Amino acid sequence: MTFQLRRAGVADVDSIMAIETSTFTTDAWSSATMRADLASEHTYYLVAFPPDERENIVGYAGLLAPRGGTDADIQTIAVTEASRGHGLGRALMDRLIDEARGRGVTEVFLEVRADNPVAHQLYVKLGFAEIAVRPNYYQPDGVDAIVMRLSVQPARTTLAVGVESIQTEESR
Incomplete structure (x- = not known):
């Protein structure tokens, strides 16, 4: 399957909330919280x-990363059941991590439900490490949250193999 990504806005709240409430049946965010x-x-x-x-929105993800700060949080991520298993969750996470890097973030945090091994495994594959457990965090289910952290490396630019540096008149 092929997907495209675009920046979400307040006009997308209804579509996002349809996924939110079907995915997180007992602990979905409210429309007002999502809109804010x-x-x-x-x-x-x-x-x-x-x-x-x-x-036709089939997934969404959000990052909290105030400009000038060094920490960021993955706020939420969800993909419709029909669109799962095709790498969309990973693509969304990769793009959020790139955005965090672009904002100068050095660490990204998230919480994952202890009863969600598929999401947990994705985060491990992306380089997140477990750092804590928040007992009974997800209510009303009483499910623990596993807190995870990713150290974000700054972007690096290097010359491609076989490419030569040249000096211009201005640089001599």
């Missing part, structure tokens, strides 16, 4: 959709 997060200058949200179907 989407409108915040400190967050960066993406939505995913099939090519050329911008309004």
Whole structure:
């Protein structure tokens, strides 16, 4: 399957909430909370959709990363059941981590439900490490949250193999 990503906005709240409430049946965010997060200058949200179907949202993810700060949090991520298993969750996470890097973040944190091994495994593959457990964090289910952290390396640019440096008149 092929997907495209775009920046999410407040106009996407209804589509995001349809996924949110079907994915997180007992602990979904409220529409008001989601709307406020989407409108915040400190967050960066993406939505995913099939090519050329911008309004057919099949996944979303959000990052809290205030500019000038060194820490960021993955706020939420969800993919419709029909779109799971095709790498979309990883693509969303990769893009959020890139955004965090671009904002100068050195550590990204998240919480994952202890009863969600698929998400947990994705985060481990992305380089996140477990650092703590928050007992009974997810309510009303009483499920523990595993707190995870990723150390973000700054972007590096190098010359491609076989490419020579040249001196211009101005640099001599």
